[in-house]
Amino acid sequence: MKKTTILLALLFIISVPVLAQQATLKGTVIDTSEKKNLANTVIALLRPADSVLVSYTRSNTAGQFELQKLPAGKFIVMVTRPAYADYFDQVEVTAGATVDLGKISLILKSQLLAEVVVQHKLGAIRIKGDTTEYIADSFKLSAGATVEDLLKILPGIQVDKDGKITAQGEKVQKVLVDGEEFFSDDPTIVTRGFTADAVEKVQAFDKKSDQATFTGIDDGQKTKTLNVQLKEDRKKGYFGKLELGSDANKYWNNNLMINAFKGKRKFAAYGIMSNTGKTGLNWNEGMNYGANNNVEVGSDDGGISISVSGGDEFGGSNYWGEGLPKGWNGGLHYSNKWNGDKIHLNGNYQYNKLNTESEGNTYSQNILKDTVLYTNENGNSFTSRYRNRLDGLYEVQIDSFSSIKITVQGSKGESFSQSTFHQESLNSLGDTLSRIERKTTTDADNKNFNSTLLFKQKFRKQGRTLSISAKQNYTNIVSNGFFFSDNNYYENGILDSAKILDQQKLTENTLSTINSKVSYTEPINKRSLLEFNYSIDNNHRKAYITTMEKDALGGKEYLNRIDSLSNEYQLNVLTQSGGINYRYAKPKKINFSFGMNISNAAYTRTDIKRDSAINYSFTNYYPQANLNWTMGTNGNLRFNYNGSTQAPSLSQIQPIRDITNQMNIQEGNPYLKQAFRHRFEVSYNSFKFLSERSIYSELNYSTTQNDFSTYNFLDLKTGRKISRPINVDGNYRVSGYLSYRKKVAKWGLMAGTNAEFNLNHNTNFTNDQENKNDRQTFSIGPNIGYRKEKKVDIWLFFDFDYNVSKTSLATDKVTRYLTQGHSVWVWLALPWKLETNTDCTFNLRQKTSVFENNNNSIIWNGSIDKKFLKNDAGRLRFAVKDILNQNIGFNRNINNNFISERTYNTIKRNFMLSFIWNFNKNGKPMGF
Numbered sequence: 001m002k003k004t005t006i007l008l009a010l011l012f013i014i015s016v017p018v019l020a021q022q023a024t025l026k027g028t029v030i031d032t033s034e035k036k037n038l039a040n041t042v043i044a045l046l047r048p049a050d051s052v053l054v055s056y057t058r059s060n061t062a063g064q065f066e067l068q069k070l071p072a073g074k075f076i077v078m079v080t081r082p083a084y085a086d087y088f089d090q091v092e093v094t095a096g097a098t099v100d101l102g103k104i105s106l107i108l109k110s111q112l113l114a115e116v117v118v119q120h121k122l123g124a125i126r127i128k129g130d131t132t133e134y135i136a137d138s139f140k141l142s143a144g145a146t147v148e149d150l151l152k153i154l155p156g157i158q159v160d161k162d163g164k165i166t167a168q169g170e171k172v173q174k175v176l177v178d179g180e181e182f183f184s185d186d187p188t189i190v191t192r193g194f195t196a197d198a199v200e201k202v203q204a205f206d207k208k209s210d211q212a213t214f215t216g217i218d219d220g221q222k223t224k225t226l227n228v229q230l231k232e233d234r235k236k237g238y239f240g241k242l243e244l245g246s247d248a249n250k251y252w253n254n255n256l257m258i259n260a261f262k263g264k265r266k267f268a269a270y271g272i273m274s275n276t277g278k279t280g281l282n283w284n285e286g287m288n289y290g291a292n293n294n295v296e297v298g299s300d301d302g303g304i305s306i307s308v309s310g311g312d313e314f315g316g317s318n319y320w321g322e323g324l325p326k327g328w329n330g331g332l333h334y335s336n337k338w339n340g341d342k343i344h345l346n347g348n349y350q351y352n353k354l355n356t357e358s359e360g361n362t363y364s365q366n367i368l369k370d371t372v373l374y375t376n377e378n379g380n381s382f383t384s385r386y387r388n389r390l391d392g393l394y395e396v397q398i399d400s401f402s403s404i405k406i407t408v409q410g411s412k413g414e415s416f417s418q419s420t421f422h423q424e425s426l427n428s429l430g431d432t433l434s435r436i437e438r439k440t441t442t443d444a445d446n447k448n449f450n451s452t453l454l455f456k457q458k459f460r461k462q463g464r465t466l467s468i469s470a471k472q473n474y475t476n477i478v479s480n481g482f483f484f485s486d487n488n489y490y491e492n493g494i495l496d497s498a499k500i501l502d503q504q505k506l507t508e509n510t511l512s513t514i515n516s517k518v519s520y521t522e523p524i525n526k527r528s529l530l531e532f533n534y535s536i537d538n539n540h541r542k543a544y545i546t547t548m549e550k551d552a553l554g555g556k557e558y559l560n561r562i563d564s565l566s567n568e569y570q571l572n573v574l575t576q577s578g579g580i581n582y583r584y585a586k587p588k589k590i591n592f593s594f595g596m597n598i599s600n601a602a603y604t605r606t607d608i609k610r611d612s613a614i615n616y617s618f619t620n621y622y623p624q625a626n627l628n629w630t631m632g633t634n635g636n637l638r639f640n641y642n643g644s645t646q647a648p649s650l651s652q653i654q655p656i657r658d659i660t661n662q663m664n665i666q667e668g669n670p671y672l673k674q675a676f677r678h679r680f681e682v683s684y685n686s687f688k689f690l691s692e693r694s695i696y697s698e699l700n701y702s703t704t705q706n707d708f709s710t711y712n713f714l715d716l717k718t719g720r721k722i723s724r725p726i727n728v729d730g731n732y733r734v735s736g737y738l739s740y741r742k743k744v745a746k747w748g749l750m751a752g753t754n755a756e757f758n759l760n761h762n763t764n765f766t767n768d769q770e771n772k773n774d775r776q777t778f779s780i781g782p783n784i785g786y787r788k789e790k791k792v793d794i795w796l797f798f799d800f801d802y803n804v805s806k807t808s809l810a811t812d813k814v815t816r817y818l819t820q821g822h823s824v825w826v827w828l829a830l831p832w833k834l835e836t837n838t839d840c841t842f843n844l845r846q847k848t849s850v851f852e853n854n855n856n857s858i859i860w861n862g863s864i865d866k867k868f869l870k871n872d873a874g875r876l877r878f879a880v881k882d883i884l885n886q887n888i889g890f891n892r893n894i895n896n897n898f899i900s901e902r903t904y905n906t907i908k909r910n911f912m913l914s915f916i917w918n919f920n921k922n923g924k925p926m927g928f
Contacts, residue, residue, distance in 0.1 A: 023093040026066040027101035029059045037063025046076040079104055131205040141196050148191040167204045167224055174225040195918045198234045203227040235261040237921045245914030251276055264337040271330040277907055322889055322904045323358025342397040353386035360904030367897040369809045371428045373719050379421035387413030401458045410449040417442050423663055425719025433719040435488045436662055442481035449474045463523030475511040487662050489718050504548040504558035513539045528584040535577045541650045542570040567656040568608035575601045594625040620645055635686040642679055648672040652725045665722045673727050677704045693742040703732040711765045734759040754781040771897055772808040793827040807897040820844040838862040857886040875916040885909040
């Protein structure tokens with residue numbers, strides 16, 4: 001393994017070439033009428049053959065500019081500035097020379113004669129304020145290429161193999177179509193469903209918050225966003241993509257997407273049927289599905305926000321990898337604007353169904369002061385879930401000063417799961433402590449409805465605004481479960497006792513919230529304002545649990561209620577909050593804000609079973625501060641601090657035991673306090689078009705008062721663990737991330753690296769002993785790539801992850817191990833309209849005293865395409881996944897003094913023959 005690591009490191013080092021001697025171009029930009037120097041003017045150097053951007057800068061306060069490190073050759077100089085006519089000229093530079101263009105005069109557009117027409121060839125990239133605009137047709141792609149293929153070749157944008165997008169060093173969080181959301185926040189519906197030839201331009205920008213857009217004062221809260229602007233002719237007619245794939249035996253993957261646009265009216269539909277792991281939904285939708293009832297309540301400003309912990313199997317454009325999935329997914333989209341865009345309607349419907357069959361083995365250790373307990377578990381399960389979901393948006397611009405925006409969203413679904421497990425516990429000598437056989441079956445119904453109302457009012461005085469918002473959310477989850485458990489306990493290897501549990505469990509969890517907020521801003525001057533806000537929030541949650549068992553006479557019906565395992569519990573939180581914030585903004589330079597909110601949260605816990613209620617309240621102070629500093633034309637520095645509360649979930653405080661898993665019993669703690677978290681974030685981002693050099697770095701620190709942890713009681717005779725949530729102090733987390741990438745112009749290479757670290761410190765208790773845990777991870781991932789338009793695309797990625805875990809219960813038991821994941825991607829254009837694509841990933845996992853199994857694997861995939869039909873609209877693709885048949889479902893987990901390793905079934909080697917057709921009807925033939 002060491003030889004492999006050294007070889008891969010050397011391969012990366014020797015792949016990075018040295019830049020050659022290059023030239024410099026400089027000059028000064030002036031106004032022709034007033035003869036004044038023009039600052040902040042864009043100067044771009046274009047390649048004459050195809051207008052591809054070679055270099056770019058802006059003039060300084062004296063109107064001067066300088067382009068450095070230029071290759072020798074002939075170029076087009078383009079000078080642009082708002083309100084002025086564009087300036088173009090040709091220039092030739094030689095290696096090592098400095099070319100001075102002298103004074104470049106710009107003329108106001110208003111001064112141009114009406115009969116004078118200025119024409120020029122549009123450049124590949126244009127800079128408009130904070131927006132970078134890419135003209136799609138300036139970048140050559142093969143027929144049938146998707147929007148994702150286009151993004152991969154745009155300077156400053158990267159797309160990984162899972163479809164995740166990075167722009168100017170920052171992760172893209174939204175992908176819009178013509179400025180609005182399309183189906184949902186899932187970007188792959190756009191990037192993989194649209195073809196590149198339908199796109200006019202792609203815009204990359206930082207989307208400001210609604211409040212900042214409304215008040216005109218930047219609050220530093222931004223979301224990296226891509227907007228895909230479609231060509232006008234594609235908005236008249238329809239276009240889409242069809243893919244039919246099968247191996248004629250076990251696997252199938254069928255997709256259809258069709259778009260019918262007419263001006264601002266958009267209609268779209270898509271359908272996916274696949275058992276190769278494609279589901280096509282985003283994680284946020286999973287929050288509304290309600291698959292996990294562990295609802296948590298958090299607040300940053302005194303109001304209440306809702307989040308759902310746990311994953312949703314509908315989440316992600318691909319499933320999480322465990323088990324064999326079968327998915328059906330379809331959707332409809334409609335949007336339109338009327339009356340000069342004053343009225344806007346957007347609606348979506350989605351249907352999802354996912355069946356998963358899985359089986360696996362888990363090996364775990366509980367580390368104690370003087371001993372270790374081992375647990376081995378194997379089992380299989382089947383789950384089936386479906387959901388119907390509707391959402392809509394209606395927005396009206398009443399006049400130039402006021403508007404109303406209404407959103408609604410609702411979903412209804414059902415789920416079924418069935419599982420069987422065998423579990424065995426052993427002591428440090430290898431003696432069996434217990435053997436458990438479990439069977440569970442659960443049916444659940446899920447309902448969700450939420451809505452928002454936002455009224456915005458501007459006044460004639462710039463910066464004076466009033467906004468009123470109201471939010472409502474209702475979630476209801478009802479389940480009916482049966483579980484059977486055959487429990488056998490041993491002493492000195494001999495069966496000591498046995499117990500059978502055969503029970504029915506009925507649960508209902510309901511969440512209902514209503515929130516309203518009023519915000520008023522008053523300008524102090526042109527660059528600063530004060531914001532005053534008040535909010536009130538009513539959050540009501542209830543959980544009903546009824547556990548039944550069969551009667552003692554051997555009946556088949558579950559008729560007897562078990563009072564000790566049944567409970568009706570309610571939690572109501574009424575929160576009122578008020579605060580003041582100061583904001584200052586100097587455009588394109590700096591903006592910052594700071595302020596404080598004060599809130600009172602009144603809690604009422606009601607145990608309906610015992611007919612008792614407890615009332616208590618907390619007064620909280622929420623400081624916050626942020627800074628956004630634009631450093632020249634290339635860099636940006638951000639700082640943020642905020643304090644926030646986290647209320648315990650209902651399942652954490654409900655005074656009842658969950659004994660479904662006899663070896664891991666959970667019980668609630670009604671005396672839990674709310675937690676308060678302090679979070680500090682610093683980030684720096686820089687991007688230069690000249691070398692396509694991007695830097696993104698961030699440093700985060702958080703610490704929590706009254707953090708949620710656990711008290712664990714481990715029975716050394718049976719191996720059983722009983723856990724109860726508690727509050728602790730002293731938990732903290734420190735993390736850092738750095739991404740660097742640069743174009744090596746001489747060789748046409750892109751080279752870079754990613755580095756990351758995480759330090760986690762937390763405390764829990766085991767058998768009355770305080771246990772302080774420290775976990776550290778360090779990662780580095782160099783990468784290098786080469787691309788030649790329409791011919792070849794090669795990337796090498798290296799990833800080294802080092803993990804360290806320590807526990808105060810056993811200072812001599814320190815877990816250290818190295819994992820590596822190196823990959824190569826290759827795309828080649830071949831004669832006779834053939835293309836081939838392959839990727840290979842090497843997974844290397846170091847053995848340790850804890851993890852003794854060898855789980856190394858090489859995952860190699862490949863495909864070959866044959867293009868045909870008119871304009872290469874059709875493709876035949878033969879693909880092989882996991883050519884070497886080494887795909888291993890594998891996961892390692894280190895959590896406090898608990899360590900586990902899990903292996904499970906997953907999709908292995910398969911063959912797929914697919915037909916792909918990109919069709920359109922926009923005044924053009926459809927391909928046949």
